[in-house]
Amino acid sequence: MRLDPRAPLVLDTRELGRRPGSQRQKSFSAPAPADLGIEVLRVPEGSPVEFDIRLEAVMEGVLVTGTASAGLDGECVRCLEPIHDEIEVDFQELFVYEEKDDETDDEDSGTSRLEGDLLDLEPLLRDAVVLSLPFQPLCQDDCPGLCIECGARLADDPDHQHEEPIDPRWAALQGLTQDDDVPSRNPGVPEE
Ligand SMILES: [Zn+2]
Ligand SMILES: [Zn+2]
Numbered sequence: 001m002r003l004d005p006r007a008p009l010v011l012d013t014r015e016l017g018r019r020p021g022s023q024r025q026k027s028f029s030a031p032a033p034a035d036l037g038i039e040v041l042r043v044p045e046g047s048p049v050e051f052d053i054r055l056e057a058v059m060e061g062v063l064v065t066g067t068a069s070a071g072l073d074g075e076c077v078r079c080l081e082p083i084h085d086e087i088e089v090d091f092q093e094l095f096v097y098e099e100k101d102d103e104t105d106d107e108d109s110g111t112s113r114l115e116g117d118l119l120d121l122e123p124l125l126r127d128a129v130v131l132s133l134p135f136q137p138l139c140q141d142d143c144p145g146l147c148i149e150c151g152a153r154l155a156d157d158p159d160h161q162h163e164e165p166i167d168p169r170w171a172a173l174q175g176l177t178q179d180d181d182v183p184s185r186n187p188g189v190p191e192e
Contacts, residue, residue, distance in 0.1 A: 003118045009033065009125065011064075014117040016057040018097070023056045032070060033122055036129055041074030041083065041137040043129065051121070061096040061114060068125055077136045078145035079153045085137075089128035095119045 003010045008030035016022045029048045036043040043049065053066030069088040076083055095112045112119070144154035149162050 003115045003120055005118055007120075009121040011053075011055065011119050011121060012117055013055055013057070013062045013095075013114065013119060016055060016062060018057055020057050020059050023054060026053045026055065027051065033126075036070075036126060037072065037074075038130060038133055038135075040077055041072055041085075041133050043070040043087070044073050047071055049125070053121075058094070061094055062119060063092070063094050064119065064121070064124065065092045066090070068128065070129075072133075074137050076139035076143055078138060078143045079155060080146075081139040081143075081153065081155075083137055083139055087129065087132060089125075089132050091124050091128040093124050 005012060011026070013024075015024060027050075029050050031046045032043040032049050034045045036045070036049075047070065049068050049070040051066060051068050053064060056063045056065070067088055067090050069086065072083070072085040072087050074083045074085070075081065093112050095114045097114055098116065112123070140155065144158070146152065147154055147160055147162075152160055154160055
């Protein structure tokens with residue numbers, strides 16, 4: 001698949017003229033691609049990602065250095081409260097010039113390549129964003145989560161409590177008492 005020069009995350013490096021040492025600074029905004037982030041925390045698709053990038057021609061290709069910043073939406077893994085946050089990531093990658101007589105290029109060599117004068121920022125952005133996200137996003141560092149009995153969000157109600165659980169030995173006795181008080185529950189005892 002060839003890169004589309006009109007795609008928002010595809011950059012044209014032609015103006016560098018492949019002269020080592022020539023540089024361009026670019027600042028621009030592009031809509032976030034789909035699935036940028038992790039299940040519980042991601043950059044909403046289509047929301048603006050702000051790039052600040054330096055393109056620098058070197059002997060082997062073009063060195064890309066820059067930052068990207070974007071908004072994040074997600075939810076706390078403990079209490080499910082929505083999280084709105086911002087992210088700023090740094091990246092640097094060398095995009096190597098294509099070799100004309102080497103069409104059977106190893107795609108999985110891990111080397112980023114230019115296609116003609118075009119390069120694709122998307123894989124770079126994706127890696128940088130995913131690496132910088134917490135695996136377990138929390139609404140606050142010490143989020144106490146949800147009450148295991150009723151599901152209330154404990155951060156909203158730190159003094160949240162239920163009746164002291166009954167001592168299991170008494171609970172057994174109480175059960176017996178209740179049966180005595182309500183004999184009709186016992187199918188073996190006829191109603192009066
Ligand atoms: Zn939380
Ligand atoms: Zn509760």
